Structure formats: C-alpha cells, structure tokens
Amino acid sequence: MTPQEIEARLLYRDGLMLVLDKPAGLPVHAGPGGGDNLERYFQFLRFGLPRPPALAHRLDRDTSGCLVLGRHPKALRKLGKLFQEGRVEKIYWAVVRGRPAEAAGRIERPLKKLSTKTGGWRMVIADDGQHAVTDYRLLGSGDDVSWIECRPRTGRTHQIRVHLASLGCPILGDTQYGDADRARGAKLHLHSRSVSLPLYPSRAAITVTAGPPAHMQAALAACGYSRLQHEADQQADRADGGDAARP
Template sequence: MPHDVAFRRLPGDFTADDLAARVLHRDGLTLIVDKPAGLPVHAGPKGGANLEALFGALRFGLPRDPALAHRLDKDTSGCLVLGRHRKALARLGKLFSNGRVSKTYWAVVRGNPEADEGRIDAPLAKRSPTRGWWMAVDPAGQPSATEWRVLKRGAGLSWLEFTPLTGRTHQIRVHAAHIGLPLLGDPIYGAAPAGGPPLHLHARAVSIPMREGKPPIEAQAPAPAHMSATFAAMGWSEDAERAAPPYV
C-alpha cells in the first residue's frame, strides 16, 4: 500500500495491517513506525480510534504488545518509537529523559525568516492549570531550546527543519509561533481557520543510541500526503522525494 493512502481516509478506517505496513525499523528491542496524521497514539477520556489499540499487529512473535516510548500529537505524523518489552522500555525511557535521542522534524510555516538558521531559547510552562497540553512561553517555565534551518522558501511559506534539544509539550509549535513563524494548519498556536489545511508537522527522523559502543538505531519517515501536496504546490516536491526513502 502506498504510504499516503491512510491519510485519505478517516482515522477509524486505519487498520492493524495498515500499521504493520508502516514499520520503519524492527529489531529485538525496538520498533519505529510511521504514525499517520490525524490519529491519536492512545485513547482519550472519550475513547475512540487510536494507534495503541492496533499494537497487537506489531508483536512479530513476542508474547506481548509493544508499548509507547514517547508520544506524538494527534495531528503530527512520522517516527514513533516503541519498546518491545519491559527492559527495552526502561532503556528507552532513560534515553529520552536524558535527552540522548536525536529527533528531527519537518514543518511548513507561515512567513520567511531573515536568517537561514537559528536557535530558539524560550522557557515553556502550562498556559492553563486545567489544560496540561496548552503551553506558553514563560520566563518562569522549564528551559526549552530548539534549533532550526530553512530548507525552502516561497510565496509567504517556508519549509523548515526543526531539532528540539529539549522535549517539552508542543515545543516546536510554541517556539515557531514565538518567533513569528506559526506552523501552517496549527489551530492553537497559529490561529489557523476552521476547515483550513491540516497541521504541517512531521517527525522526519530519529536516532537512538540503544546499545553503548554500537551505532545508533536510525529511521526516517517520508512526508505525509498533505505535506507532499504542499511541497508539490510550492515546487518543492522533487527535493522531498529525493529525501524520502521507501519503507523497509
């Protein structure tokens, strides 16, 4: 199945077989899958379709389902890391909490930065005590840093690569808006209109030093269909295709 088919269907139509077809890396400890945009990683208070409910298709001979080593927002696509058993999850948890997992994101933003690259150092805190996911730049918040560089520009939009150096909730979305470059399709921090484009944020690549003294585990995820369509409209699709490997 082409990697973008699931994006053209409702999240509830995404099947276990669809998920199994989106494995980017598999070994005895970890799995890395290409999460589709629009599908939450786990069920919310009201239930509903979610990725975790399909993890039974990812056992690949082991007695238990794999489990999430971290999270991606519902509308973010790309590399999602899973641990295949308890020891693997403990190892992954330490790596993520100690900032040793390298993550690279692609985003399309509104605006054109003057520089070609930069770094955002802006502490983040919860904006509301009752909405834990709603963040804001706050001098009293947790230290937060994100590096960025421009990949392409055109017609009031820019394709950026973001590297978060810390792992705060909504970090890239808040930081991008903070410097005047809100993500295309972000209804929270970018004030995107209802019925507008979906969020243009993609977890492009991940690198995990799972075993000391050995090369890190690495994976890359192709851009989702809605971002590919934007790349094509902007004349950037050739660059994206060269950078997007097939599934393994």
C-alpha cells in the first residue's frame, strides 16, 4: 500500500485520533508467520508527529470498516479507557444466510475459545465462557439473505460471527461458523459501519461512518440497499475526509 493509498482510507483526523476505513482481507498487525499487515503503513500517517499512530482496538482480518487509532500514548490511554468502559458505540453491518425468527433482539450467550484437532481454534457458546451480548435488528432481506445491523455490547473475539450463527443465520462467506457449503471462496460480509466516541467532555460524541466495501454491494442490494444509499455513503465518507484534513 502506498502512502497515498493509506491516506485515502482516512475517514477522520484530529489531534488525538485517526479513524481508518480498513480493507477486508488485511490483518491489522503481523501474525506469527509475518506477512503484510495494516500496521506497517501507519508510518505514513504521522502528520508531523514524531511517531506513527497505534491501534486503539482490533478488527478481524476479513472485517472491513471503521478502525480507530491513537496518535500518541496519552491519546491511546484515553481511547483505551473509553473502549474498556463500554462507552464506544459500535455498529456493524452483516449480510447473512436466511432470516432471524425475530426482526430485532438481544443475543446474550457466553463465548469460549476452543482448540481444534488440526491445531487451530474457534469460538463456541459455552456456559463457562465469557459474558457476551449483541443487540441486532433486521434492516432488509432478499432471497435467502438478510441485512442485519449489530451493536456489540461486549468485545469478545468473533462475537458477532458466532452470535449470528447461533440464530441459524451465518454471515455470508464465513466458512468457519456455518457458511461453508454455499459461500466457498466468498469474502466475509461483515463491515464495521460506524463508531461513536465521547472523546471530548465539552463536545458531542464524534461519529464516523464507513460506506460498505465493493464485495458486499451485490448482497446488500439484494436486501434492499440502494444505489442512492451507496452514493450518500460515499458523500458522507468524503465529508469526513474533509474534516480529517484539518490538523
């Protein structure tokens, strides 16, 4: 990724934080085997500061959308406290197989990491797992697919993926949690749609929105997401980028 390409993904910038539109398929940091990752490009986002920004939270490799970075250690401590206290409102969009029995609801099922026989791992619902809560509502539906908004109230690994699968509605492209037969080769249809952070006590919460990525467009359109909505998303992203241009 060039400096111009990473900067083009900047949705918001101020003195404390940056918000990036993370591409699907790129991990946020290097794994044990190394390889390309988003952190290696943070050096291009210093904007005059002596060190690059750092991750305030994480998104899975295959999840796209809003990713928050702190610009310096003091900012990271402040952002970390907001995330830890559950004061960051996060909205995700998912396109799933099928349709949930209820159009809206709360999924409150504990999650636990389970090792597999192949040496990997997956998250499972277990009574002795960690408390996990996701609120959801149906935004639209089509032929055997649904467009769902999720608001996670806790931040467990793979939480939204496992919770939606537990409704009988695995996310499109999620071969690990139930879409293996019909989505082989498809990208994960999970997008971090927006984040809202009460970063400054004397100001309203900062809300940043990311339009859905290209690989989700067809499935969203099948659920009622229109071209007009997509154009409005692009305009909103450009407006955020304009704000971000200010130091």
